[in-house]
Amino acid sequence: xxxxxxxxxxxxxxxxxxxGEARNNALEAIALALENHQKEIIEANNEDCRSSEGLISxxxxxxxxxxxxxxxxxxxxxRDVAKLADPIGTTTLKRELDQGLILSRISxxxxxxxxxxxxxxDALIQITSLAIKSGxxxxxxxxxxxxxxCTTLVKIxxxxxxxxxxxxxxxxxxxxxxxxxxxxxLDEYVDLIIPRGSNEFVRYVQENTKIPVLxxxxxxxxxxxxxxxxxxxxxxxTVDSKTQYPSACNAVETLLxxxxxxxxxxxxxxVALKDKGVELKGDSATQAIIDCGKVTQEDWxxxxxxxxxxxxxxxxxxxxxxxxxxxxxxxxxxxxxxxQDKAEIFFNQVDSAGVYHNCSxxxxxxxxxxxxxEVGISTQKMPPRGPVGLEGLVTYKYQLRGNGEICDTYSGxxxxxxxxxxxx
Numbered sequence: 274x275x276x277x278x279x280x281x282x283x284x285x286x287x288x289x290x291x292x293g294e295a296r297n298n299a300l301e302a303i304a305l306a307l308e309n310h311q312k313e314i315i316e317a318n319n320e321d322c323r324s325s326e327g328l329i330s331x332x333x334x335x336x337x338x339x340x341x342x343x344x345x346x347x348x349x350x351x352r353d354v355a356k357l358a359d360p361i362g363t364t365t366l367k368r369e370l371d372q373g374l375i376l377s378r379i380s381x382x383x384x385x386x387x388x389x390x391x392x393x394x395d396a397l398i399q400i401t402s403l404a405i406k407s408g409x410x411x412x413x414x415x416x417x418x419x420x421x422x423c424t425t426l427v428k429i430x431x432x433x434x435x436x437x438x439x440x441x442x443x444x445x446x447x448x449x450x451x452x453x454x455x456x457x458x459l460d461e462y463v464d465l466i467i468p469r470g471s472n473e474f475v476r477y478v479q480e481n482t483k484i485p486v487l488x489x490x491x492x493x494x495x496x497x498x499x500x501x502x503x504x505x506x507x508x509x510x511t512v513d514s515k516t517q518y519p520s521a522c523n524a525v526e527t528l529l530x531x532x533x534x535x536x537x538x539x540x541x542x543x544v545a546l547k548d549k550g551v552e553l554k555g556d557s558a559t560q561a562i563i564d565c566g567k568v569t570q571e572d573w574x575x576x577x578x579x580x581x582x583x584x585x586x587x588x589x590x591x592x593x594x595x596x597x598x599x600x601x602x603x604x605x606x607x608x609x610x611x612x613q614d615k616a617e618i619f620f621n622q623v624d625s626a627g628v629y630h631n632c633s634x635x636x637x638x639x640x641x642x643x644x645x646x647e648v649g650i651s652t653q654k655m656p657p658r659g660p661v662g663l664e665g666l667v668t669y670k671y672q673l674r675g676n677g678e679i680c681d682t683y684s685g686x687x688x689x690x691x692x693x694x695x696x697x
Contacts, residue, residue, distance in 0.1 A: 409464075467648050492650075523634050
């Protein structure tokens with residue numbers, strides 16, 4: 274493991290000084306190689322799906338499946354990342370401290386990323402493309418259920434990189450669970466850990482490493498239907514937020530409905546959801562209006578990742594916001610209302626990475642945000658927050674250029690003053 278980490282760090286240092294064109298050429302080589310080996314990739318994925326049948330949840334099975342359309346989309350994502358502006362070498366501050374003494378702040382790669390993810394082999398493609406574009410090495414650890422797919426993908430990526438200026442050692446794959454603990458101890462070589470899994474797993478990672486962790490816990494997302502909502506709009510948004518891809522972390526798990534429109538809205542939305550196979554759970558007020566199961570306290574804290582939704586009737590906007598801030602995971606929460614003032618209150622008071630008005634929560638995605646792809650969604654307060662693309666994988670350094678200046682000149686009773694003149 275230490276040898277792997279050393280190789281990755283060396284390759285990352287080489288990658289960091291390559292031109293943007295060289296890194297983009299590497300991404301195109303990867304995209305082309307994945308296109309040419311689609312059959313091999315899908316066969317490996319089919320083997321993983323067969324081996325995992327009956328052993329993993331329905332939600333995990335959906336994430337594991339890498340069909341033709343999902344693979345095609347992932348390959349398109351690699352090319353989308355290549356089209357993005359180069360995140361390295363950007364000057365975000367240039368300031369004259371004194372004549373001839375110039376301070377610059379320049380974006381640069383983090384170094385080596387350690388990414389631990391569950392099931393989703395398409396995430397491996399996204400993460401690798403973002404790492405190369407941002408000049409970072411990456412050590413990947415996928416779940417055992419995706420071992421054949423991940424191994425095949427990394428083999429193809431290595432073969433593609435051998436024909437480019439990017440050292441294939443910049444992308445490494447771990448294959449055993451035992452290696453995770455060792456990875457978390459390599460703070461000398463790894464600069465950021467990105468865990469993608471359950472809340473318990475993310476917490477385990479945070480508690481067992483000195484390396485900074487980009488945390489993404491559950492996606493307990495909410496949708497509040499206000500009394501001023503357009504009900505047709507509300508039904509469409511609710512159905513899409515729950516059923517478009519129920520195993521996604523940005524799918525709605527709890528529907529909050531204003532008491533004033535509950536008797537009008539709930540029967541119609543219940544039919545629309547049941548037509549999509551959704552199991553409904555409601556509080557006593559909801560059960561008095563529609564036929565549904567009884568919601569429990571635990572349900573409010575559960576990410577179903579399935580065709581199940583909890584429903585609660587609330588008295589007002591404030592009650593909805595209180596519920597979201599108490600039970601939510603700070604992922605993505607939305608309001609449906611035609612009252613702009615209420616929407617603004619919702620935006621300002623809901624403490625989540627994504628806060629939406631009159632649209633589906635399923636838009637919480639790096640690709641849909643125009644990031645090309647994402648390494649994950651961060652629910653922490655410190656940036657980066659929300660879908661993390663290239664901007665979350667670079668840091669910056671201060672460069673100061675002078676001509677023999679010393680601090681003593683600017684100290685004491687006869688101190689020379691700074692000009693502090695911004696040059697950009």
